[in-house]
Amino acid sequence: MHFVSVVDVEKDLLEANKKIAEKNRALLDRYNVVAFDFMGAIGSGKTLLIERLIERLKERYRIGCIAGDVIAKYDAERFRRHGVEVVPLNTGKECHLDAHLISHALEDLNLEDLDILFIENVGNLICPTDFDLGAHKRVVVVSVTEGEDTVRKHPMIFKTADLTVINKIDIAEAVGVDPLKMKRDAESINPKMEVVLTSLKTNEGLDKVVDFIVRSKEGFKG
Numbered sequence: 592m593h594f595v596s597v598v599d600v601e602k603d604l605l606e607a608n609k610k611i612a613e614k615n616r617a618l619l620d621r622y623n624v625v626a627f628d629f630m631g632a633i634g635s636g637k638t639l640l641i642e643r644l645i646e647r648l649k650e651r652y653r654i655g656c657i658a659g660d661v662i663a664k665y666d667a668e669r670f671r672r673h674g675v676e677v678v679p680l681n682t683g684k685e686c687h688l689d690a691h692l693i694s695h696a697l698e699d700l701n702l703e704d705l706d707i708l709f710i711e712n713v714g715n716l717i718c719p720t721d722f723d724l725g726a727h728k729r730v731v732v733v734s735v736t737e738g739e740d741t742v743r744k745h746p747m748i749f750k751t752a753d754l755t756v757i758n759k760i761d762i763a764e765a766v767g768v769d770p771l772k773m774k775r776d777a778e779s780i781n782p783k784m785e786v787v788l789t790s791l792k793t794n795e796g797l798d799k800v801v802d803f804i805v806r807s808k809e810g811f812k813g
């Protein structure tokens with residue numbers, strides 16, 4: 592009995608979240624803004640990847656960021672240094688962003704002045720999975736330092752992703768991990784998803800992520 596009621600509450604919560612997410616997406620669509628939800632493990636390189644993407648794309652597109660953090664504004668400050676519009680979002684004890692929080696952040700952005708919105712979710716591979724934020728594309732960032740088994744141990748987050756980035760390949764050998772094994776695991780969990788190996792120290796693979804963002808944006812326009 593107790594188990595059933597917990598399940599029902601969770602179902603209601605996710606349905607309510609889904610409705611707000613659809614509203615967020617409709618609002619972004621009205622302004623022709625394409626939004627990307629960057630999820631992934633703590634410290635896997637989400638902020639650095641978004642920074643690199645801003646550097647590569649800011650001449651071509653007007654970019655905004657929402658920086659989700661449990662506390663403080665460290666990541667928001669990193670984005671702000673690149674001269675883009677940033678809204679910091681603190682979740683307190685929550686381990687993920689949700690559509691309601693995003694709806695408020697969207698009120699604080701000048702959507703008519705944006706082409707692309709990057710959302711950095713709270714770092715972990717579990718909680719963000721079920722919470723659609725209203726973004727158009729979902730990106731998962733993991734790195735070799737989480738271990739070779741990390742993808743197959745957390746399959747759910749990859750099932751709804753459009754792109755997985757396997758980062759820090761510059762130190763793969765040092766930590767004894769084969770990034771191609773992680774890539775194969777990701778592809779077998781979700782064959783429709785694109786998988787890219789990157790190093791944000793050498794920028795290897797970054798072109799492919801840039802290309803994914805551009806294709807997503809241009810496909811949306813078309």
Ligand SMILES: Nc1nc2c(ncn2[C@@H]2O[C@H](COP(=O)(O)OP(=O)(O)OP(=O)(O)O)[C@@H](O)[C@H]2O)c(=O)[nH]1
Pocket residue numbers: 632633634635636637638639640666713714715758759760761762789790791792793
């Ligand atoms: N060697 C190496 N270090 C990297 C790479 N990418 C990121 N880092 C380092 O990893 C650390 C974490 O990077 P962040 O971009 O802050 O990671 P994050 O996923 O945003 O972290 P949280 O927001 O705390 O979850 C930093 O010290 C980065 O410089 C990479 O490709 N290679």
Ligand SMILES: [Mg+2]
Pocket residue numbers: 637638639666711
């Ligand atoms: Mg970060």
